[in-house]
Amino acid sequence: xxxxxxxxxxxxxxxxxxxxxxxxxxxxxxxxxxxxxxxxxxxxxxxxxxxxxxxxxxxxxxxxxxxxxxxxxxxxxxxxxxxxxxxxxxxxxxxxxxxxxxxxxxxxxxxxxxxx
Amino acid sequence: xxxxxxxxxxxxxxxxxxxxxxxxxxxxxxxxxxxxxxxxxxxxxxxxxxxxxxxxxxxxxxxxxxxxxxxxxxxxxxxxxxxxxxxxxxxxxxxxxxxxxxxxxxxxxxxxx
Numbered sequence: 001x002x003x004x005x006x007x008x009x010x011x012x013x014x015x016x017x018x019x020x021x022x023x024x025x026x027x028x029x030x031x032x033x034x035x036x037x038x039x040x041x042x043x044x045x046x047x048x049x050x051x052x053x054x055x056x057x058x059x060x061x062x063x064x065x066x067x068x069x070x071x072x073x074x075x076x077x078x079x080x081x082x083x084x085x086x087x088x089x090x091x092x093x094x095x096x097x098x099x100x101x102x103x104x105x106x107x108x109x110x111x112x113x114x115x116x
Numbered sequence: 117x118x119x120x121x122x123x124x125x126x127x128x129x130x131x132x133x134x135x136x137x138x139x140x141x142x143x144x145x146x147x148x149x150x151x152x153x154x155x156x157x158x159x160x161x162x163x164x165x166x167x168x169x170x171x172x173x174x175x176x177x178x179x180x181x182x183x184x185x186x187x188x189x190x191x192x193x194x195x196x197x198x199x200x201x202x203x204x205x206x207x208x209x210x211x212x213x214x215x216x217x218x219x220x221x222x223x224x225x226x227x228x229x
Binding site: 004031032034043044046049051057093095097100102104105107108109110 | 215
């Protein structure tokens with residue numbers, strides 16, 4: 001079956017520091033990977049959508065300079081939160097899907113970021 | 117751009133009673149698929165239902181939804197809820213040629229005894 005792993009599951013970092021999180025797809029080809037942030041205030045926010053062999057598209061209010069993403073192959077993606085501050089707290093979810101307009105998006109369990 | 121609107125906030129239902137979670141959408145595209153995802157506490161969202169056919173009922177795990185393009189709706193229903201149905205429910209759309217999912221804000225369903 002299709003599975004998506006994320007690690008770390010939880011992380012704590014000091015304000016102003018950076019942390020990297022990873023997303024691994026198993027059992028299918030992750031042609032596209034979407035990174036989301038889920039917080040009590042704003043529920044589900046799409047940060048960026050990465051499609052293999054295409055440019056990464058960031059949503060409004062999110063930038064490559066703040067959330068650089070790597071998607072080197074059909075099974076792996078990583079995202080870094082640079083200079084994390086309190087407003088960056090939340091659960092970061094990775095959603096991966098195969099090619100095809102109606103393909104299901106498989107979610108990882110998320111990386112919970114706490115900023116001190 | 118595309119948008120999805122859901123019943124806001126918390127919906128509380130007594131066990132054994134029916135529930136309907138509203139989902140309406142706006143899109144300029146005709147070739148679109150619609151999804152309901154469910155997220156239980158401390159778990160990842162999982163696909164519950166998927167449909168792209170107008171006026172066709174889709175069912176899974178006791179839940180059902182019918183896409184009505186005439187009213188731009190894809191409401192989620194269950195005739196008799198269980199305590200284990202308590203979770204966050206998200207409605208989403210995606211269209212061919214675009215890998216992006218557009219999610220609604222989510223509706224929290226709380227089932228009480």
